[in-house]
Amino acid sequence: MDYFVDETGVGDRLDSWLTKLSPEWSRSQVAKLIKAGTVKVDGAVVTVHYALRLGQKVTVPEWRQTARDFVARPRLDLRDKVVVLAETKDYVVVEKPAGMIVHYPICKPGQEPERNPALVDWLVEHYPGASKIGDDPSRPGIVHRLDKQVSGVIVMALTEDSFADLKRQFKKRLVEKRYQALVHGAIIKDSDVINFPLVRSTDGSKMAAKPFGDETSKIAISEFTVLQRFINYTFLEVLLKTGRTHQIRAHLAAYGHPVVGDSIYGTATTRRQDAKLALGRVFLASCVLGFTDLNGEPQRFERDIPKNLKTLLSKVK
Helix, strand or coil, rough: EECCCCCCHHEHHHHHHHHHHCCCCCCCHHHHHHHCCCCCCCCCCCCCCEEEECCCCCEEECCCCCHHHHCCCCCCCCCCEEEEECCCCEEEEEEEEECCCCCCCCCCCCCCCCCCCCCHHHHHHCCCCHCCCCCCCCCCCECCCCCCEEEEEECCCCCCHHHHHHHHHHHHCCCCCEEEEEEEECCCCCCECCCCEEEECCCCCEEEEEECCCCCEECEEEEEEEECCCEEEEEEEEEECCCCHHHHHHHHHHHCCCCCCCCCCCHHHHHHHHHCCCCCCCCCCEEEEEEEEECCEEECCCCCCCCCHHHHHHCCC
């Protein structure tokens, strides 16, 4: 997105000018973008101290959608369905309901923006100080995410130190992430490791499993254990070793057993079966999240699958 410097901005430092341009961005967040080289002046990478001149073109990354970009009244407000599991001065752990996005995506041209409040709206509403935490003002405090139609445990940072430390733990794969999923078909093995490399599809809508050695893909590791078997379905616990987008859903689909309710990764046959079940969401929930707090103490949070998923489990065969 391009902006042009007028008389009011002549002589301003680049970081302060951008902060005035978009108050939702803190000075430190803007500085990180400039230092990363994603902000350019007349096509050139400059420093945060750069003094602007009249008429210069400043190119910034495309702003993510924010709450003020709603084009209609919210169709579904789930903020009152967020359940707080733990709260400290450094972080808050909650259970996110299915149907709620964690933060707003970048909208492609012609794409319908998300009209419903996001989890990040709930965070800022209940913890106003979190609005400046992190390196992206569109998702303050967010260190990981759950898909819109996935429910379960998620942690959000309330301080910069906690944000940095939690991001470090996720990056180094030190966080315990366990999910429960109902999949189509009968899985014979009691447990297995799925390690197909994943790459985003050309249209960006989904992830695709690739052969080993494919240079465009990224390593992805999921371990599953069978919890219960049915004639036509299998109930699993899945331990995530990596954290790729849609990893569990893409891995289980590539393994030949799509997650129930998954219209993106399911087959024509499983989508017909899903229509009969009428679940209205993906049968996937984050049930365990474990990390270390800033005092070096291990923290582990567990949550059972929601009532509607339990009800479906009691009905399937």
